[in-house]
Amino acid sequence: MILKSAAEDGSALTWRKSSYSSNDGPDCVEVAATVAAVHVRDSKNAxxxxxxxxxxxxxxxxxxxxxG
Structure with a gap:
C-alpha cells in the first residue's frame, strides 16, 4: 500500500464516487485508477x-x- 498525504496534488486524477455515497448520507469512498495504482479517498473529505x-x-x- 502507498500512503498519500493531502498535500500531494490529485487534480490530475479522475475520481469516481461510490454508488452508495450520497450528498447528505454517511461518508463513503471515491476511487481513481491509473496505470500504476488505484487511489482511494473519503468522498466527504476530498x-x-x-x-x-x-x-x-x-x-x-x-x-x-x-x-456475501
Missing part, C-alpha cells in the same frame, strides 16, 4: 488523506468485499 494500492491488490479486495 482534500484529506488518501492511499493507493496496486491494481491486482485492489481487484482481490473488491472480489473479497463483494462476497
Amino acid at each position: 482534500e484529506g488523506p488518501r492511499f493507493a494500492v496496486a491494481g491486482p491488490a485492489w481487484a482481490r479486495f473488491v472480489a473479497y468485499a463483494s462476497q
Whole structure:
C-alpha cells in the first residue's frame, strides 16, 4: 500500500464516487485508477488523506468485499 498525504496534488486524477455515497448520507469512498495504482479517498473529505494500492491488490479486495 502507498500512503498519500493531502498535500500531494490529485487534480490530475479522475475520481469516481461510490454508488452508495450520497450528498447528505454517511461518508463513503471515491476511487481513481491509473496505470500504476488505484487511489482511494473519503468522498466527504476530498482534500484529506488518501492511499493507493496496486491494481491486482485492489481487484482481490473488491472480489473479497463483494462476497456475501
